[in-house]
Amino acid sequence: MVKYALVCLLLMLSGTVFSEGAEKDIVIVIDPGHGGKDYGRLASKDDYMHEKELNLIIAKKLGNYIETNLSHVKVIYTRTDDTYPSLTARCNLANNKKADYFISVHCNGSPNNAAAKGTETHVNSFDNKTSYQFALLVEKEFKTRAGRKSRGVKNSADRHHSLQVLKDTDMPSILIEAGFMSNAEEEAYLNSSYGQEIIASAIFRATRTFLKKKHPTINFTDGNTETADGTPYYRVQIMSSIDKVDTDIPEFKKLGVEVTRRKVNSSSMYKYKYTIGKSKDKKEVKKLQKLAREKGFKDAYIVRY
Ligand SMILES: [Zn+2]
Numbered sequence: 001m002v003k004y005a006l007v008c009l010l011l012m013l014s015g016t017v018f019s020e021g022a023e024k025d026i027v028i029v030i031d032p033g034h035g036g037k038d039y040g041r042l043a044s045k046d047d048y049m050h051e052k053e054l055n056l057i058i059a060k061k062l063g064n065y066i067e068t069n070l071s072h073v074k075v076i077y078t079r080t081d082d083t084y085p086s087l088t089a090r091c092n093l094a095n096n097k098k099a100d101y102f103i104s105v106h107c108n109g110s111p112n113n114a115a116a117k118g119t120e121t122h123v124n125s126f127d128n129k130t131s132y133q134f135a136l137l138v139e140k141e142f143k144t145r146a147g148r149k150s151r152g153v154k155n156s157a158d159r160h161h162s163l164q165v166l167k168d169t170d171m172p173s174i175l176i177e178a179g180f181m182s183n184a185e186e187e188a189y190l191n192s193s194y195g196q197e198i199i200a201s202a203i204f205r206a207t208r209t210f211l212k213k214k215h216p217t218i219n220f221t222d223g224n225t226e227t228a229d230g231t232p233y234y235r236v237q238i239m240s241s242i243d244k245v246d247t248d249i250p251e252f253k254k255l256g257v258e259v260t261r262r263k264v265n266s267s268s269m270y271k272y273k274y275t276i277g278k279s280k281d282k283k284e285v286k287k288l289q290k291l292a293r294e295k296g297f298k299d300a301y302i303v304r305y
Helices: 002-021 051-069 087-096 129-143 184-191 193-214 282-294
Strands: 026-032 073-077 101-108 119-122 150-154 173-180 234-241 259-263 272-279 301-304
Touching: 026 051, 026 087, 051 073, 051 101, 051 193, 051 272, 101 193, 119 129, 129 150, 129 173, 129 193, 173 184, 173 193, 184 193, 193 282, 234 282, 272 282, 282 301
Parallel strands: 026 073, 026 101, 101 173, 119 150
Antiparallel strands: 119 173, 234 272, 234 301, 259 272
16 A cells, blocks of 8 residues: 555656646737727728738738647637727736737738838837847748838837737737738738738748747647648648658748648658648638749649648
């Protein structure tokens, strides 16, 4: 009996040591700005979307990229439909869930300067080094790989007020202005699924680089953490290969969107499959198939899994 109790005690102790040694998953709160009664900036035409709708689409694409490509990261949205959680509720959610990072997604506008264009990433203060580092990486991705005009990282002094979601969240937080809806060219871009995909994948790449840097002991790519809710997604398969090919080769880079590699158990020699996009809406994915074909992947076809 004593021996049994000792074994139990040892098991308990080793269990404790084990759980302390394992790093917990990273929690990222993604906040699609506005929603419900709060439209944000209004669309200039009937067939364009209002800011609240654009924010939600880009935010969900970003969340999908993270969930598909990074293990040990949990995504929580402040909203997933056309509702309006108050700014206080958004901050409380992130604080109560003890989120590690907070990303708010918005689109910009300038009422008296139709020429203003480009992306901005806001932080509450440049003194918050972690938020600032993250914001710099987002703007760098916008500028380099996504080919956007970057207006840089802004703080509350730049905009003469502080944004509540940046100020009242306890964790490093950034607010992204993905482009100017008041600029005709950028409004069209933001309304295209191509543009939305490029914006979301730029934010995703910055997030991945940032997480790897901040958490060097976590292996973010040791498995596919795709959330299985029973419904398969449509994707565009652009290539398959016998040997493992890097997902950032120039041929893939010119697509402008994130390429996902997957190893499959198959009797074929081609064990590696490369896809872009991920949506339950086949029409969305068809647009990406067209893009892939235009960029040289003539045999790109739609797969579902
Ligand atoms: Zn906004």
